[in-house]
Amino acid sequence: GAVVSQHPSWVICKSGTSVKIECRSLDFQATTMFWYRQFPKQSLMLMATSNEGSKATYEQGVEKDKFLINHASLTLSTLTVTSAHPEDSSFYICSATPPGRINYGYTFGSGTRLTVV
Amino acid sequence: AQSVTQLDSHVSVSEGTPVLLRCNYSSSYSPSLFWYVQHPNKGLQLLLKYTSAATLVKGINGFEAEFKKSETSFHLTKPSAHMSDAAEYFCVVSPNTGFQKLVFGTGTRLLVSP
Numbered sequence: 001g002a003v004v005s006q007h008p009s010w011v012i013c014k015s016g017t018s019v020k021i022e023c024r025s026l027d028f029q030a031t032t033m034f035w036y037r038q039f040p041k042q043s044l045m046l047m048a049t050s051n052e053g054s055k056a057t058y059e060q061g062v063e064k065d066k067f068l069i070n071h072a073s074l075t076l077s078t079l080t081v082t083s084a085h086p087e088d089s090s091f092y093i094c095s096a097t098p099p100g101r102i103n104y105g106y107t108f109g110s111g112t113r114l115t116v117v
Numbered sequence: 118a119q120s121v122t123q124l125d126s127h128v129s130v131s132e133g134t135p136v137l138l139r140c141n142y143s144s145s146y147s148p149s150l151f152w153y154v155q156h157p158n159k160g161l162q163l164l165l166k167y168t169s170a171a172t173l174v175k176g177i178n179g180f181e182a183e184f185k186k187s188e189t190s191f192h193l194t195k196p197s198a199h200m201s202d203a204a205e206y207f208c209v210v211s212p213n214t215g216f217q218k219l220v221f222g223t224g225t226r227l228l229v230s231p
Binding site for chain 1: 153162
């Protein structure tokens with residue numbers, strides 16, 4: 001149980017275009033999901049906390065207008081990188097856990113490799 | 118406030134020899150502690166977790182970790198390394214209450230040679 005699916009696994013886009021990444025909880029309802037960014041050979045940096053039915057909470061230094069997060073249902077959160085530029089190229093990972101099971105550990109999606117050319 | 122320090126950025130072992138990946142933590146609360154493994158271009162997989170129960174925690178793939186409050190440590194060990202263990206390992210801390218942010222260590226890359 002507690003499966004998180006992330007799509008796409010990789011995407012290449014042109015500079016100036018927007019890219020949407022989906023994160024789905026397949027067998028549980030996730031009122032909260034987390035979005036991380038990982039630079040090569042570095043740890044994960046929390047970007048934002050996605051809350052179902054309300055605005056996301058962004059970490060300091062993360063541009064809200066560039067990284068749009070929508071959590072419209074209990075099983076889906078999306079991250080849209082708007083007007084992408086090469087410096088946005090990175091590995092993006094989402095995570096979630098069933099309510100009341102945080103002590104069992106968070107489940108992570110398989111990640112999305114974004115390359116902006 | 119919470120923090121995690123992984124003492125080694127790289128650890129190299131030979132196949133069949135023991136593995137030790139070191140992690141120290143700092144937490145204002147009674148923490149939950151986790152070890153995750155990440156293979157290249159993949160998401161993170163939970164190896165094991167400590168959540169205030171037994172201090173010696175056994176995980177998947179033969180890994181285990183011991184929570185030592187007096188030393189604020191949560192080191193990851195395995196008696197005998199396999200080639201497939203080569204990956205990046207993250208020590209993670211979280212408060213033991215509510216939906217809280219995970220705090221990641223900087224990671225340790227485990228290299229396994231034949």
